[in-house]
Amino acid sequence: MTQKIAIIGYPLKHTISPAFQQAALDHYGLDVEYEVWEADPIHLAAAIGELRYPQNIGANVTIPYKEEVLNFIDEVDELADDIGAVNTIVKEDNVLVGRNTDAPGFLRALQEDGKFDPHGSTGVIIGAGGAARAVCHALVSAGCSELTLVNRSRERAEELCEALRDSVATKGLGTRIAVAAWGAPEALAALSNSKLIVNCTSMGMKHGGQEKLSPLTSGQIPSEALVFDLVYSPAQTPLLKAASAAGARTLGGLPMLVYQGAAAFEMWTGKSAPLEVMFEAARDALA
Ligand SMILES: NC(=O)c1ccc[n+]([C@@H]2O[C@H](COP(=O)([O-])OP(=O)(O)OC[C@H]3O[C@@H](n4cnc5c(N)ncnc54)[C@H](OP(=O)(O)O)[C@@H]3O)[C@@H](O)[C@H]2O)c1
Known part of the structure; x- marks a missing residue:
C-alpha cells in the first residue's frame, strides 16, 4: 500500500514542500506520496482525523494552524510544547505526535x-x-x-x-x-x-x-x-x-524551509535527508 504524508494548511497555493519532499522520498525509492490537503478552518479536525487511516504516516502543518492543531493531536513533544506550535506530525504506533522543526x-x-x-x-x-x-x-x-x-x-x-x-x-x-x-x-x-x-x-x-x-x-x-x-x-x-x-x-526563507523539511523527513522516514536533492527541487519549484 502506498503510504501518504500530507501538508495541511489554508490557503496552500504557495507551498513548494510537495516538490522537495517528493524529490527526497523518490531519491530513496520509497513508496510514499506527499500530498496537499488544503483544509479550511471548518475541516481542520477532519483533516487531522484522516491521518489516523493506516496509509497515512504523518504531516506538515502550516499557516494558519500551527497553534490550533494542538487541540486535535494525541501528544506533543517537549520542544513543540515549549514553543506552543506544531509544524510536523509523526504517527508513532497509531499515536499522532506533534513536533516542531521550524x-x-x-x-x-x-x-x-x-x-x-x-x-x-x-x-x-x-x-x-x-x-x-x-x-x-x-x-x-x-x-x-x-x-x-x-x-x-x-x-x-x-x-x-x-x-x-x-x-x-x-x-x-x-x-x-x-x-x-x-x-x-x-x-x-x-x-x-x-x-x-x-x-x-x-x-x-x-x-x-x-x-x-x-x-x-x-x-x-x-x-x-x-x-x-x-x-x-x-x-x-x-x-x-x-x-x-x-x-x-x-x-x-528558502534555506529555513528546506532545513525544517529535512528534519521532518528524517522523523517520518528514519533516513538521512538528501539536502542537495531537496534544495535543487525547491529552487526548481520556485523558478
Ligand atoms: N521559511 C520557512 O521555513 C517558514 C516556516 C514557517 C513559516 N513561514 C512563513 O511565515 C509566515 C507566517 O507563518 P505562521 O505559521 O506564523 O502563520 P500564522 O500563525 O497564521 O501567523 C501569521 C502572522 O502574520 C501576521 N499578518 C498576516 N497578515 C498581515 C498583514 N496584512 N499585516 C500585518 N500582519 C499580518 C499575523 O498578524 P495577526 O496576529 O495580527 O493576525 C500573524 O502574526 C508565512 O508566510 C509562512 O509561509 C516560513
Missing part, C-alpha cells in the same frame, strides 16, 4: 546561511503566529540578549511575550523581551538598535493576496542589520528589497 530549521539557516551568531544580540521579531513562536524560542535558547515583538494584533504579541518570559525565567536564561506597537516610536527605536530583524508574517507572500506588502520601509531598517524574511516565495520579497535599499544584509 525552530531548529530557523537557527540553522540563521547561522549557516546568514552567518549570524544570535548570542548576545538584539532583535526585532515581526509577527506573533506559529512561526514567530518557533523563531523567538530559538533565539531565546541561543542566548539573544533582547527581543522586541511587533505584531498587527498587539494582544497576540503580549501573549507570546508572556510565554517567552515564563520560559526564560524557568530555564534561567537572560533574554529581555518587550512588546512594541506596530509603527510606534518604541518599535522604531528598537529597530534602529537591532542587529537582526525577522519577518514572521505572511506579508509579501505570493498567492496570499499580500504579495506587494512589506512590514517595513527601507527608512526603518538599519544598514548594520541582517533582515531575515521567512517568506520564501518570491525569493526577493518587498521587505528584502527594502532591506537591500537600506544597505542591510538579507536572507530569504
Whole structure:
C-alpha cells in the first residue's frame, strides 16, 4: 500500500514542500506520496482525523494552524510544547505526535546561511503566529540578549511575550523581551538598535493576496542589520528589497524551509535527508 504524508494548511497555493519532499522520498525509492490537503478552518479536525487511516504516516502543518492543531493531536513533544506550535506530525504506533522543526530549521539557516551568531544580540521579531513562536524560542535558547515583538494584533504579541518570559525565567536564561506597537516610536527605536530583524508574517507572500506588502520601509531598517524574511516565495520579497535599499544584509526563507523539511523527513522516514536533492527541487519549484 502506498503510504501518504500530507501538508495541511489554508490557503496552500504557495507551498513548494510537495516538490522537495517528493524529490527526497523518490531519491530513496520509497513508496510514499506527499500530498496537499488544503483544509479550511471548518475541516481542520477532519483533516487531522484522516491521518489516523493506516496509509497515512504523518504531516506538515502550516499557516494558519500551527497553534490550533494542538487541540486535535494525541501528544506533543517537549520542544513543540515549549514553543506552543506544531509544524510536523509523526504517527508513532497509531499515536499522532506533534513536533516542531521550524525552530531548529530557523537557527540553522540563521547561522549557516546568514552567518549570524544570535548570542548576545538584539532583535526585532515581526509577527506573533506559529512561526514567530518557533523563531523567538530559538533565539531565546541561543542566548539573544533582547527581543522586541511587533505584531498587527498587539494582544497576540503580549501573549507570546508572556510565554517567552515564563520560559526564560524557568530555564534561567537572560533574554529581555518587550512588546512594541506596530509603527510606534518604541518599535522604531528598537529597530534602529537591532542587529537582526525577522519577518514572521505572511506579508509579501505570493498567492496570499499580500504579495506587494512589506512590514517595513527601507527608512526603518538599519544598514548594520541582517533582515531575515521567512517568506520564501518570491525569493526577493518587498521587505528584502527594502532591506537591500537600506544597505542591510538579507536572507530569504528558502534555506529555513528546506532545513525544517529535512528534519521532518528524517522523523517520518528514519533516513538521512538528501539536502542537495531537496534544495535543487525547491529552487526548481520556485523558478
Ligand atoms: N521559511 C520557512 O521555513 C517558514 C516556516 C514557517 C513559516 N513561514 C512563513 O511565515 C509566515 C507566517 O507563518 P505562521 O505559521 O506564523 O502563520 P500564522 O500563525 O497564521 O501567523 C501569521 C502572522 O502574520 C501576521 N499578518 C498576516 N497578515 C498581515 C498583514 N496584512 N499585516 C500585518 N500582519 C499580518 C499575523 O498578524 P495577526 O496576529 O495580527 O493576525 C500573524 O502574526 C508565512 O508566510 C509562512 O509561509 C516560513
